[in-house]
Amino acid sequence: MPVILSDRTIDLDFIRKLEDISGQPLKTCMQCGTCAAVCPMDESTDMTPRKLIHLAQLGLHDAVMNSNMAWICASCHTCEVRCPRGIDIPKLMEALRLLILRKNENFIEPFEISDEAFEELPQIAMVSAFRKHTA
């Protein structure tokens, strides 16, 4: 899919918000792809962390927000310990999630979890999923 750069696709305020919430300067990324190589969720995401960061560097709000990458990320920090530029990529993913969650939109609905699953799931699974995926 072609990436269209125009004043209609580029959102500079989006870059500022992402950098503010995450504390990570997007321009630091040099696109080496180490994060893409180590991400354990690569089979399930629609793009790599590298590509997501590139689109974010360009301020392409819609392309970034339409990706499932930040929602599949489990904050495992494998990319963070390997990044040669010292970028805390899980913090960027958290900022992307918060841009949605802070509008009071849930990614998962706690009430939709079945009684059987509630019975079986360890508490830390539910607490962490609700923390990461609900408003």
Add this chain to the structure above:
Amino acid sequence: MKIGYYPGCTLKTKAKNLEDAAIKSMAALGYEMVELDRWNCCGAVYSLADDDLVHFLAPVRDLIRAHDQGFDKVVTLCSMCYNTLARANLLMRDDEVKRDALNDFMEEENDYKGEVEVVHLLNFIRDEIGWDKLRDAVKVPLEGLNFAPYYGCTLTRPEEVGIDSPKDPVVFQAFIEAIGGNIVDFPASQTCCGSYQIISNPEAAKATTLEILTSASDAKADALVLSCPLCEYNIGRRQDEIIKGNDKLENLPTFYFTQLLAIALGLPIEDLKLELNTNSTKAFLEQKGLPALA
């Protein structure tokens, strides 16, 4: 000797086997694990947003409890609690602005600035007891058994709170060696099990768990050794579902490291709370005649 202990929610129910085996084993080694009075849920994950303070209140309150109750160290067993408490502690130690804001917000509590040290039990054993002393205390060395140490994510990452190097950790291997087991190195020992994605994106979680099971099985492991109840759920409890229809994989037993410690120290079978383990784990022990001194 008494040591301050933070259990966390899951260890009181679903992962009682992680807790009981630890308390009994540490007692056998001469340490009384004293549960913090009035502890609360740590929040399970550390907040990664720069502008978020409210989610630090829960873990910091636990650290204040430990400090108020006179402990200079607080020991944890659950990897997620360890990570969350250790990171919150570093924040209180190093970030003056956030520390002041949090202390001001919790007016009713004593001020806290990271005085307590958060320690995972593996490191407590390494640093306070030492591998040689542990080896001497072992009554039933787990000889001939091949154990794959599974670190997962939160024991070693991020580096500033890692119980060992995130790139080349050895503490789990040293533990297995000290209780007499064979160490199985396998490439996925630090690969994420999918964590809480088992709720939100279960297929993604199962895909990465399958990779871990395949990696350990290819390395000829007899069993996986864990420290995290969520890893145990994803890799152990959900295992039948994950390997179903896969002819190359057989069930792989999963133990908490504290359970292997209890077996090696010769503690009775009821201390292991095996009813909370998977069937293949129970069958494995039965086949090997363990626990030997029960």
